[in-house]
Amino acid sequence: MVVSKESQDFLDDLTVYLYSSGKKEEEVKGIVEELKDHLHEAEKNGKRVDDIIGIKPKEYMKQLASEMPFDVRGWLKYLPIVFMGALAYTVMGDAIKGEIKYSLIECIGYPFIFLLYLFSISRLFKYTSSHKVSKWKEYILFLGVTAVIPTASFVALIFLGKSYSTTAIHLGETGNIVAIMLSILAFIGIAIWSKTWDAIMLPAILFLPDVLLKYTNLTTGPKDMLSLLLSMSGICLYAFLKLKEIKLRI
């Protein structure tokens, strides 16, 4: 079933809007399929998507969303898993460097930034899907939310930590190894749960160069450069292979 680009754009926006409003996956799919069927029939009779919706797209999306319940259980299911992934990622990075040492402010600050980040991303998706935003504005908004907000909050956290530093958690050698083991277990767990290799591959690509380079005689400068280079090319290669796989499936 093929609909015009205009209609498909509307359906895509609607999908993003409903997901970012926390609606159930099956319900979102159900209504989007149903509307696609309608648009398909209507276009055969020379009607356009604007004639069907009748009102502003944003108003219409709102009307649909207000009839669908918020999927609390679905969100409660995802949140701890994403949280666990972020925690394992942070802990592992620090453990490899051999410095697991968190102040009280960091213990509160990291989870807070994480929640703030998730919240702002979901608001952003909701906004861009229901407003006519130029591509340029969209890029700037995404850059702002995905780069500026986390960076600014981490900088704020570092400054706060400097003026009120109280060490709450400090792990020694054995602690570090345990932390790394637990993080690996968490990544494996998430990979099994989500049935994809991403949760294992991405941390591996990001951390393995660091670990391997530790045993070389390179000085810190070139070592860091090489590690960054290896990780970057690893991510690019992985993304390329993934895209190829997706294209093959379509």
Place this chain on the structure above:
Amino acid sequence: MSTSQILKGILEGCLLAVIARGETYGYEMIEKLNTYGFTMVSEGSIYPLLIRMRKEGLVTTSEKTLPSGGPKRKYYSLTKKGRERLDDFQERWNEVASSVNCLLEGKNS
């Protein structure tokens, strides 16, 4: 007052009446409404209502593959509760309609 405001309360009853005539899907409902002169109903406006009616248990849906093949289509049929709501709507509508008509025509009932 705009037509859509007048329609707001009665569109649900009209949809129940359309579905009561036999299992049907979204686009067909609009076509049927059009044959009765409901050309002022904006097509998309039936979907939020259909979601609510299903939530309230007035209608049930079933997915059917089209005879021509291709994707599945969602068909609606009336439940017992939906039938009761339709009867209720019919009764109220008769009352309202006759009162409004009497008033506008200037007769005393």
